[in-house]
Amino acid sequence: MGRLMDITGDVGTYYLGVARTARVSEAVLGQQWNIRGHRSRHYHALHDRIQNERVPLDEHGRDVVLWKHDENTYKPHFSSSRTWEQVRVKKNKVVWSKSVWFSQGVPRYSFIVWLAIKDRLSTGVRMRAWGIQQGCLMCGERDESRDHIFFACPFTFTVWNRLAGRLCGRWINPDWSLTLQFVTRNTLSSLDKILVQMLFQTCIYYMWKERNDRRHQKGYHSTEQAIRIIDKAIRNRISSLRYKPDHKLAGLIQRWFEVFDNT
Ligand SMILES: [Zn+2]
Structure with a gap:
């Protein structure tokens, strides 16, 4: 669904009961997701979505770092131009x-x-x-x-x-x-x-x-x-x-x- 912070704002981690700096793997306990919030009216749907996702476990393979190439594309390699496109402030093209x-x-x-x-x-x-x-x-x-x-x-x-x-x-x-x-x-x-x-x-x-x-x-x-x-x-x-x-x-x-x- 994207970044938790983008969906819920700062309060999301509080409702889910995970630290702001937590990694996905740290929201797991044993073979289960370890999150709160199923009682919260606002985050009920979000909670259900997470519960239906596969829990990240070592047996599913090693964790990897992916670089964001644009809104919906993540790749294993870094691209300076794609990164620059995402962080720069875009303005209208000048005529000259x-x-x-x-x-x-x-x-x-x-x-x-x-x-x-x-x-x-x-x-x-x-x-x-x-x-x-x-x-x-x-x-x-x-x-x-x-x-x-x-x-x-x-x-x-x-x-x-x-x-x-x-x-x-x-x-x-x-x-x-x-x-x-x-x-x-x-x-x-x-x-x-x-x-x-x-x-x-x-x-x-x-x-x-x-x-x-x-x-x-x-x-x-x-x-x-x-x-x-x-x-x-x-x-x-x-x-x-x-x-x-x-x-x-x-x-x-x-x-x-x-x-x-x-x-
Ligand atoms: Zn002159």
């Missing part, structure tokens, strides 16, 4: 989820994109609350906001435009919301759709890295160098994906050469 998580994506890029979408990157505008003044490290703009870095800043927009311009066509735009909207929903072919998603996350990751490198005096790249770095990252990622020759994504690297090499 595919712009952050997709099978060709790189997890460490996805993480930065996710922070960017939630506007949780520690930009100058957000650091102001901690008393830190920080303008744009690429162009000198006073307000270093998420929307400025992606991609209203002349530096980052130059990079984004050179890499994604051919794919986005007239939709290329320095505006954050419009760009996210386009990456999330567009009418591109399936290969181009994936390339735009990959470019979006790779550009955000490397532009944020460029910003941090400059902030901590770790390095400095020109737009031209940044474009090469991102192009190389995209190529490496595509090459690392193992598609069978006839897979519909096998032409991904070819398509990337077409749209990028000719620009």
Whole structure:
């Protein structure tokens, strides 16, 4: 019938006369169930159900531990994903989820994109609350906001435009919301759709890295160098994906050469 606590609440163990931490085997005495409660009006049916169940005895086999895989499925092996599904708090799917998580994506890029979408990157505008003044490290703009870095800043927009311009066509735009909207929903072919998603996350990751490198005096790249770095990252990622020759994504690297090499 399920967990006793779920059926009766905390008072159930009291009525049945078993300890709250008791195991099923501890509600047995000799060959019989050792529970009270048959006089209780509320638990009469429950009591009958238990009495009709087979008593767990050594001769019926060893006790085993089972892992809960979902509401009604128990298996001998542990599954971290099934366990996570049960303990996590589920909310409605956000419209932009595919712009952050997709099978060709790189997890460490996805993480930065996710922070960017939630506007949780520690930009100058957000650091102001901690008393830190920080303008744009690429162009000198006073307000270093998420929307400025992606991609209203002349530096980052130059990079984004050179890499994604051919794919986005007239939709290329320095505006954050419009760009996210386009990456999330567009009418591109399936290969181009994936390339735009990959470019979006790779550009955000490397532009944020460029910003941090400059902030901590770790390095400095020109737009031209940044474009090469991102192009190389995209190529490496595509090459690392193992598609069978006839897979519909096998032409991904070819398509990337077409749209990028000719620009
Ligand atoms: Zn800037």
